Amino acid sequence: MQYRKLGKTGESISAIGLGCMGMSFAYGNEQDFNEPESLATLELALDLGINFWDTADMYGKGANEILLSKILATKRDKVFLATKFGFRYRDDNSTYFDGSPAYIKQSVEASLKRLKVDVIDLYYTHRIDENIPVEETVGAMAALVKEGKVRYLGLSEASVESIKRASAVHPIAALQTEYSLFTRDVEDGILATTRELGISLVAYSPLGRGLSTGAINKTGDLSDGDFRKNLPRFQGANFDQNLQMVNALEAFAKEKGIAAAQLSLAWLLAQGEDIVPIPGTKRRKYLQENAGAADVQLSAEDLAAIDHILSKHAIAGLRYTEGGMKLVNR
Known part of the structure; x- marks a missing residue:
């Protein structure tokens, strides 16, 4: 495994991290979650040198x-452990965001109690609370650093303005946001801002929520409890159009x-x-495949060929529902 520096912290984290959400949440029902296999996957991650693990309290x-x-x-x-806070559940299982100092x-x-650790390496606000100044949220997070409960701070799905305002309060080590061959809106100002401030960009859903794996050929491949069924990109004509891009990328990877998943990850790594x-x-089989992407070197010609594919096949549909989109890049 190769390693990269986290922001200006000097910490080395694996170039390919591990998103742990799907082991317990979102991509299926309870019967789809296999604890023994998940634990084996986590053990294998360490054997492969993947030391950067991502979770959240809401998962x-x-x-x-x-x-x-x-x-x-x-x-x-x-x-190197990262977790997030902010989403709260109502009695009807719906969620709302709370970035208040009291809730932090x-x-x-x-x-800390659930993880059974003394300190969290990287603590993110899961979104930016539109009702609370980001300075208040980050100020409360900074207090946790002083108390020794958190080592570094991160933001998730923050706008350029929020990133700058947050950074004025306390150094931000990482911005976590969706970034992939299917979602590139961070290239419109956000990535330039993180680079200006020395902030790492942690790309979640780098495989397009599974589109890049080639394992989803129709929405019927998703179980009833899979939240992707509600996302515009996975519905109707949008999904059919997006499969054209998937097929083109698969052919090039072949x-x-x-x-195809390795191609997508290698493309991201090549961006900086x-x-x-x-x-x-949540499975060892795919973990090994993902880890192998760190060894894939894409030439300038390869990157140009990928750009050509992307120019021919526009992605269709928003990445979240209308409600979910209100929570991103703010």
């Missing part, structure tokens, strides 16, 4: 953090003798040393 209502704690109990020193204090204690994708998986 499975804390279940994902508890899952990770079973490995952290004996391997804490081998993991409550959230970090709960995460020419290169690599998996400050970018760290965190593909999610």
Whole structure:
């Protein structure tokens, strides 16, 4: 595994991280979650040198953090651990965002308890609260650094303005946002801002929520509990159009003798040393494939060929529902 520096911290994190969400949340029902396989996947991640793990308190209502704690109990020193706070559940299971200082204090204690750790390496606000100045949120997060409960701070799905305002309060080590061959809006100002400020960009859903894997050929391939069924990109004519891009990328990857997922991850890595994708998986088989992307070198001609494919096949549909889109880049 290759390693990259996290912002200006001097910390080395694996060039391919591990998004742990799907082990407990969003991509399926309870029967789709296999704890023994997930634990084996986490163990293998360490064997492969993948030390950058990403979770959040909302994934499975804390279940994902508890899952990770079973490995952290004996391997804490081998993991650079990131988690997030802010989403709260109502009684009807709907969510709302709370970036208040009072809730931050409550959230970090709960995460530390579930993870069974003394300190969180990277603590993100999961979104930017439109009702609370970002300075207040980050100020409360900075207090956690002083208290020794958190080492570094991160933002997720923040706008250029929010990134700059947050950075004026406390150094921001990472911005986590969706970035892939299918989602490139960060290239419109946000990436330039993170580079100006020395902030790493942690790319979530770097495989287009599974589109790049070639495993989803129709929405019927997704289980009833899979939230992707509600996303515009996975519906009707949008999905059919997006499959054309997937097929073109798969064909190019085949020419290169690599998996389509590896092509997508290698493309991201080639966009700059400050970018760290965190593909999610709950199975060892796909973890090994993803890790192998760190060894794929794309030439200038390869990157130009990919750009040509992207220019011919526009992605159709928003990346979230209308409600979800209101929470991003703000």
